[in-house]
Structures are given as structure tokens and as C-alpha cells.
Amino acid sequence: MDIVAVIIKVILAALTIGVAFGIAGLLTWVERKQSAVMQDRIGANRAKIFGFKALGLFHAIADVLKMLSKEEFIPAGANKFLFNLAPYLSVIFALVGFAAIPFGNQLILGDRVIELQLANINVGLLFIFAMMSMGVYGVVLAGFSSNNNYSFLGGMRGSAQMIAYEVTMGAAIMGIIMVYNTLDLQALVRAQGEYMFGGWLPKWGIFVQPFAFLLFLTAATAETKRTPFDLPEGESEIIGYFVEYSGMKFGMFFMADLIETVLVSALMATLFLGGWQVAYLSPDGFHFPWGTFVAVPHIWVAILGMIAFFLKLSFFIWLLMTVRWTLPRFRYDQLMRLGWQILLPASLVNIAVTAIVITLLR
């Protein structure tokens, strides 16, 4: 491997993590503003620098400053090592998942081919799922090490919920894997560049597997631990795995949630909306189904692909935020019943039906 390739990878890694972190930081502002606009309010707009309010964007900075300057309290009976470790685990495992997300097709500069994906893992999907499952360790450890029964209850709720919905999530994408025959996310996105019904409808996951999309959306919302599935956090009650955390460590759990929201949105965009695919755009230009051809230079194809990916990502973030500010939370028994008795059987039925249809079509 030559040194230039390493440098390019490092730059890509910094960009990916930076953008993921940046979007997650921006989401604190988006969340406040979007909920305000949905509820006929204005939202945070008081923080200003030199008289500039910038639509309340400075509140994100003010929040970070507040978090950093607060006292970091560790309860007397807490296991200090695990207590300090838990928030880092949460954030790191949420961030690592982005490595396998393809955010664009190849970019050819001169004679060098740059894959617009951080780690081209041939089991990328499994990798992301593994990392998301590891995220539960942060939750469990935070609840376990705080020496607080309420934290412990929150941690237990969190692990039970994440296991329940992880199973559904995995089962829901089985259909997608069967249709596209790959676990490699880049190959999966490329496979979504084909067309159905005489070239009119892109072969995106949402058109091939609409039911799996609904199941995945529900399970993914549960995975981000936000309302209506926010029982492990329980902002409106005292049971939550991070009740003993203060300062930036609490902020890290908060960020981990938002990073997971971005990750889950990116995953949904990749699996169900064709990732960086722009409808009818091939590497040489637009091939419209009615026969028109518009040539597009290579660099613009790459840029359009990335723009498309970020638009799809934003759409899913918007959707998750809207759901979060629309629905009331579940009761715990309802949550478990929904996960194990409704979503899991439904996803199994989806697998069976998909398998039968694929066999019949072959």
C-alpha cells in the first residue's frame, strides 16, 4: 500500500467521523427547532454572539460549554473505571458503524480510484449490526456501575429492549439480503441501481421490500432509544441508565443517541432508498426510461451521488425526529409485546414470503 493511499484513507476517515459528529451536534439544534416549529413555537433563539442569533444555532455551542464546565460527579459506591468507561463505549461503537457506510460511488482522480466508503468490508452489514449491538454495553455498564437501583433498572430495560429489537432488525433485513444476494453494502447499493417494470422504477429496497422497511423503521427507532421507545432513558421519570451522570459524560450519552439516529438513518438510506444512487443516473450520465440521454461528467456524477445520499439521510433524520415528537411513549409491557409478539413474527413471515416469491420467480 503506498503512502498516498494511506493519506487519502486518513482524510476520508477524518471527514466521515467529522461529518457524522457534526451532524449529530447539529441535531441538538434541529431537535429543538423542529419540535418547536411542529408545536407552533419558535424554539431556542436567545443565545447570540455580537448580536447575531443565527436562528439559535449558538445554543449548540452554549450547551457544549455548559456541559464541559459542569461538575463531573461520581457517586460514592460507583465502580469508577466502568463508570468512566461506559459513555466512551456508547459513543465509540455508535461512531465506528459509519466506517462501513458507502456515501458515494468511486471517485476517479487521475489514475487513482478512491472508494467513497471508509472500510470496504465484504460483510459490512454484519459489521454495522455488530457495532450497534456492542453499543448496548455502554447502556448496561452505565446502569450497572452507578450503584443506583434506578440506573440499574434503566440499564436492564435498555438491554432487554435492544436485544428484542435487534432480533427484529436482523430478521427484517434478511429479505433485503435475499433479494440482493450480498452483505457488502457497496455491492448492495450498486445492485439497487437496476430497474424494474421496464426500467421505470428503480430497484430500491423500499420498492422491493416495503414491509421490511416498516419493520426496520420501527426497530431502528427502538434502537436509537428515543421516544416512543425511550424507556431505558425515561426523561419523564427517574428510571434511566444515566441518572447518575453529569457534565460531558451525560453529554456523551446524549450525543451517542443522536449519532445512532444518524447511523440508523444512513443505514436506512443505504438499504432502502438506494444509498448514493440517483434515479436513472449511470456512471456516464442520465438514462431516462423514455430514451433521453443526458451526459454528465464523472466528477458531477460522484458529487450528485453524495448529495443524493445526504438528502436521503436528512429525510430519514427528519422522519425519526417527527416520529419522536409525535408519538407518546410505550408502556414497558407494550414495548416487549410489540417487539416479541408482533414485530418478530411479522419479520419471520416477511422472510418466508420473500423466499417463496424469489423461488417462484427464479
Place this chain on the structure above:
Amino acid sequence: METPKRRAELEKYYDPNSTFGHLRVAQMKRSWKLKNRRELTWWESTYIPTLFSGVWLTSAHFFRNLGLHILHQVGLKKDVRAAATYQYPEEKRPLALRARTRHRLTKREDGTPRCVACMMCETVCPARCIEITAAEHPDPNIEKFPAEFILDLGKCVYCGFCVEVCPEDAIRMDTQRLDIAEYSRESMIYNKERLMNG
């Protein structure tokens, strides 16, 4: 709603010889109204229709308000509010004209207080927050005037009795000022000058 089943239930409990039979019937009919919730159909019990209508409602609000906010930024549609909130310290919520707000002492044409120190308000005040020191007025047509008029807003309950009882229309609660906040209890005590001019 009176169903055959409920009718049977009614007849079972209804005793024509009972003194309070009619009350029992009325009570049962009231309870029917409460029970008049119909069972959810299978489709409704999946919560999917409610889920979609809920998301539809909130996102309709979102896009309406977002559009209005953007139009306001470029100076259009300023008369349609995009948010129901008031930006309080800068933008005050309009009060009803009859709202009981902070007191003021009305003045005669020469600028002296209209008050004749009759002590009616001090007597009627349930919070005992008014304290008037009377003095003899130089004009023989007016008997007395308040040498000092102390009103402790820290004690006042804004009942408005002082205004109603005043025979001279000398005290009113129409300043439209409600945001009275001070750093000490002493500065909540208003004297004659503050009540007349502030």
C-alpha cells in the same frame, strides 16, 4: 345509547316502587354515556392508522410553520403568525382593558391627587396593604387629602376592591403593568409619588 342489553339491565335494577328509582335510572343512563366507547376494529388496534394520522398532523404543522417562517424572513405574510408564542420581554401579550393590573392614583386638573383620604380603600382592603396618612386640604371645598399613600404590592392580592369602593374614582388598576419584580421587599412598597407618576 339504549341497546336491548342495556334495557334489560335497566329493567332488572329499576324498581317502580322505589323512592329513588328515577334517580337510579338517570344514573345508569349517565354511565352509558361514559361507556359509549366503541370497540376498536382490528385495523385500528394495530395503531397504524392513528400513527400515520398523527405524523401527518404534526408534519402538516411543521411545513406550514416552516413556510411561514421563511416567508417572514423575506418580509411576506407578516400578518399570519407562524408561532402561537409571544417573545415576552420584547413582545407583550395584549391584555384585556378590564384586566386588574398595577394601581395608579388619578390626578385632578392641577396635578394633585383626586383622593380625599376617606379611608374606604384602606378599610375594605382584605390584604391590608394600603396605609393612608390624611391631612387637611387647603381648599375649603375639599375636606382632606392624602399626605402619604402607601401601597405594599408585596401584600396586594389584586382583588380590585379598592377600585370598586372608591367614591372619587381616585384609584384605578388600569396601568396594564403586571411584570412587577424587585430585588427587595422594601421596593415593592409604593408611595404616593410612584403611584401617581410611575
